[in-house]
Amino acid sequence: MGTVTITFHRPLHPYSWGMFQARPRLDHDERLIPIPGMAPDLRSLDNQCPFLPRCFKATTVCRTNPKPAFTEHEPDHRVMCYNTITVPAD
Numbered sequence: 001m002g003t004v005t006i007t008f009h010r011p012l013h014p015y016s017w018g019m020f021q022a023r024p025r026l027d028h029d030e031r032l033i034p035i036p037g038m039a040p041d042l043r044s045l046d047n048q049c050p051f052l053p054r055c056f057k058a059t060t061v062c063r064t065n066p067k068p069a070f071t072e073h074e075p076d077h078r079v080m081c082y083n084t085i086t087v088p089a090d
C-alpha cells in the first residue's frame with residue numbers, strides 16, 4: 001500500500017514487482033514477463049500469504065508462518081511480505 005508515485009518507483013511486494021514486469025510499455029521493446037500460475041481462489045484462502053504458490057521470493061519462512069503483517073517501510077508505504085523486493089532509491 002502506498003501512493004502511486006511510491007508504488008511505481010519502489011514496489012516492495014513481489015506481486016507488485018511482478019505486475020510491473022508484466023505491463024506493456026511504449027518506451028521499451030521487450031518481452032513481457034508474466035506472473036506464473038493462477039490467482040488464488042478467494043473463497044478458500046488459508047492463513048498463509050495468498051501469493052505463496054506463485055512467488056519467486058518465497059522461502060521457508062513464508063511456508064511455515066502465517067501471512068505476514070503490514071510493516072511500514074517509509075511514510076505512506078506499507079507492505080505485507082517477509083522478503084520484500086529491494087529497489088534502488090531514485
Ligand code: SF4
Binds near residue numbers: 056058062083
Ligand atoms: S510473504 Fe513470502 S510468499 Fe508472500 S509475497 Fe512475500 S516473499 Fe512471497
